[in-house]
Each structure stands twice: as C-alpha cells, then as structure tokens.
Amino acid sequence: MTYRRVPDEDAIAQGRSGATKVVRQVKDPVEGRTVNIFTYTAESIDIGINFLRAQYAGIFDALTNVLRQSLIRVEVAFMLTPWPVLVGLAMILAWAYCGTGTVVFVGSSLTFLAVFELWQIAMQTMALVVVATAICIFVGLPVGIWMAKNRIANWVTEPILDVMQTIPSLSYLVPAVAFFGISQPPAVLATVVFAIPPMVKLTALGIRQVPQSTKEAALAFGASERQLLMKVELPMAVPSIMAGLNQTIMLALSMATISAFIGAEGLGAIVTAALGDAQAGKGLLAGIAIALVAMVIDRILKGIRSSLSRI
Structure with a gap:
C-alpha cells in the first residue's frame, strides 16, 4: 500500500x-x-x-491629427482605384519578379476579396499597414544605420528591441489607448512599435555584413563616409533590408488585425465582431482574407528580394 x-x-x-x-x-x-x-x-x-x-495634450492631438489625415489619404487612394486595376498591378509585379504560379495565386487570392465583397474592408486594413510600414522605414532605417556604425548605440538599442519583440502584441494596445484613446491613430502607433524591430535589426545586420575589403577599397579610391554609406554599404545591404521590410509588413498586418480591439477598421473588425457574436462563418471568411493578403505580400516581396540578391 x-x-x-x-x-x-x-x-x-x-x-x-x-x-x-x-x-x-x-x-x-x-x-x-x-x-x-x-x-x-x-x-x-x-x-x-x-x-x-x-x-502634452497639444503634442498628442497634433500627432493624432497627422496620423488620421495620413490614413484617410491612403485609404481614399485605395478606395478610388478600381479593384481590377490594383489586382492587375499586383499580378504585373508577380510576373516581373516571381513565377507564373505566383501570378495565378496573386490574381485568384485578390479576386477572392472582391467576390466576397471584402475588398473595401481589406483596403482599410492595407491603409493602416501602409502608413505604419512607412513610419517603420522612416524611423527604422536611420536607427539601424546608427546601430551598425556605433557600438554604444548597438549596446543600448539591441536589448530594447529584444524586449519589444518579446512583449505580447496585445500589451501594446494598452499604452496606445492610455495616451490617444480608442481610434485609428493609436492603432497605427501600436502597430509601428510592434513591427519596427525587424526593420532596425536587419538593416544593421546588412550593413555589418558588407565585406571589410570592399569598404577599404572604396575608401582607398577617395570615397567619403557618406559616399561609402550611400553607394556601397546600403546597396549591398538591400537584400537584408528587404528581409526586414518583409517581416515588418507581416507583423504590421497581424497587429492591424489585433488593433480592431481599440477601434481599428478593416478585416480585424470583422473577426472581432464575429468572435463576440459567435459567428464562425464571418470570422472564417475574414481570417482567410487576412491570410491571403499576407501570403500575396510575402510572395511578391520574396521575389523582389531574390531578384535584388542576384544583381
């Protein structure tokens, strides 16, 4: 016993x-x-x-207005462009940088959005992703260059980026709402903070991977530090930067979906509403649409990156 x-x-x-x-x-x-x-x-x-x-209410209000106006302009540009035109442009990009199979996949995936009347809603999501990605590029590239050039900057910034990548995505919504309320602009800011680390890290990595012999040759021919950066290091770091851009866009798309909890419009709002009302069909269709958009962007960007790496 x-x-x-x-x-x-x-x-x-x-x-x-x-x-x-x-x-x-x-x-x-x-x-x-x-x-x-x-x-x-x-x-x-x-x-x-x-x-x-x-x-600092004035600063927060000004930033909110700038983000709101940017979102409106991008969204209007998407809405006013007929969906066959945008689908055609995406297929041309796929044909130029990818294979025939990718062209068919891109065309059928984006047509799915139009057939199920999800096109305009998907464009609301894409507007948020475009604005957030533009901010990530504008901020992430200089910070990545700074990290690659300055050891102290790298020592300080890298742990911060690691923490940013570790924090759960929903946690970013809390400070955004605390400072900016429930609306589209805080969703953009939360998306930027969540999606920017890959842009910074892979920019720094790409510049560090430029061979020392190449940099010494450029300096020997009289290149200044600025010319070295603009004409040697950045061009050779483009494949790594494109990989960072790809990851940033994927993270921005996922965060744009989650940001529906704080007022972001688009496909994420349908998923959130379906979750609350137990409407599995709507949630499934919106989820498929999000997955297709992500796959289309990923395939095209990978094709562009592969083409650039062969140059």
Whole structure:
C-alpha cells in the first residue's frame, strides 16, 4: 500500500495569509490607506499617464491629427482605384519578379476579396499597414544605420528591441489607448512599435555584413563616409533590408488585425465582431482574407528580394 502525504490545509492558509500581509505593507502616501504593491504601482502609473496627457495634450492631438489625415489619404487612394486595376498591378509585379504560379495565386487570392465583397474592408486594413510600414522605414532605417556604425548605440538599442519583440502584441494596445484613446491613430502607433524591430535589426545586420575589403577599397579610391554609406554599404545591404521590410509588413498586418480591439477598421473588425457574436462563418471568411493578403505580400516581396540578391 502506498501512502501519500496530504498537505496541511491550516499551514497553507497561514502561508497565504502571511504572504498577503507582506504584500499589503504599502501605504498610499496621499490617502494613507494600505494597498498591495500591484495596486499601488498601477495607480502610480495611471497618475503619471494622466499627468503626461494633460501636460502634452497639444503634442498628442497634433500627432493624432497627422496620423488620421495620413490614413484617410491612403485609404481614399485605395478606395478610388478600381479593384481590377490594383489586382492587375499586383499580378504585373508577380510576373516581373516571381513565377507564373505566383501570378495565378496573386490574381485568384485578390479576386477572392472582391467576390466576397471584402475588398473595401481589406483596403482599410492595407491603409493602416501602409502608413505604419512607412513610419517603420522612416524611423527604422536611420536607427539601424546608427546601430551598425556605433557600438554604444548597438549596446543600448539591441536589448530594447529584444524586449519589444518579446512583449505580447496585445500589451501594446494598452499604452496606445492610455495616451490617444480608442481610434485609428493609436492603432497605427501600436502597430509601428510592434513591427519596427525587424526593420532596425536587419538593416544593421546588412550593413555589418558588407565585406571589410570592399569598404577599404572604396575608401582607398577617395570615397567619403557618406559616399561609402550611400553607394556601397546600403546597396549591398538591400537584400537584408528587404528581409526586414518583409517581416515588418507581416507583423504590421497581424497587429492591424489585433488593433480592431481599440477601434481599428478593416478585416480585424470583422473577426472581432464575429468572435463576440459567435459567428464562425464571418470570422472564417475574414481570417482567410487576412491570410491571403499576407501570403500575396510575402510572395511578391520574396521575389523582389531574390531578384535584388542576384544583381
């Protein structure tokens, strides 16, 4: 016969009580009440956020307006262009850089969006992805170059990027809503923060991988540091930069879908609504549409990257 020791419930209860007492030994300096450390820290963060929102309201409002206007312009451009034109352009890109199979896949995938009347909704998602990706390129390229050229910058920035890639995607929505409310602009900012690390890291990697002999040859022929960067390092780093762009767009598309929780429009909003109403059919069709858009972008960008790497 085997005996199993049963834990002493009284001891467990006393342990929990003791732990609770330890946790609650934090006094609120304002109200004088006793709170646990989690609540105290959370309330302190809320106070700091409210202070920043009140202190820099003009900056937050200006940034919100810029992002909103950018989204509107890109979305209008997509909406005013007939869907067969955009499908044709995508197929031309696929034909130029990929194979015949990719051309057929791109055409059929994008036609799926039009047939199921998801085209305009998908263009709302694409507008958010385009704006967020443009910001990632505008910020990520210089930071990546800085990391590649400066050891201290690399030492400081790389752990931050690692943490940014580790934090769950939903966590980015919380500070975005705290500072900007529920709307499209905070969805763009959350998408940028979530999607920018690959752009920065692979830009720095591409520049570091330029052979030292090539750089020395350029300098020997009288190239300045600026010319070395613009005419040697960046062109040779293009395949790595394109890989970073590919990953950034994929992450932006996934985050644009999740951002429906804070007011982002597009395919993610359909998925969120279907989840709340238990409408499996709508959610499945919207999910297929998101997957097809991601696959189309991925195939075309991989073809472009392969072509550039052969140059």
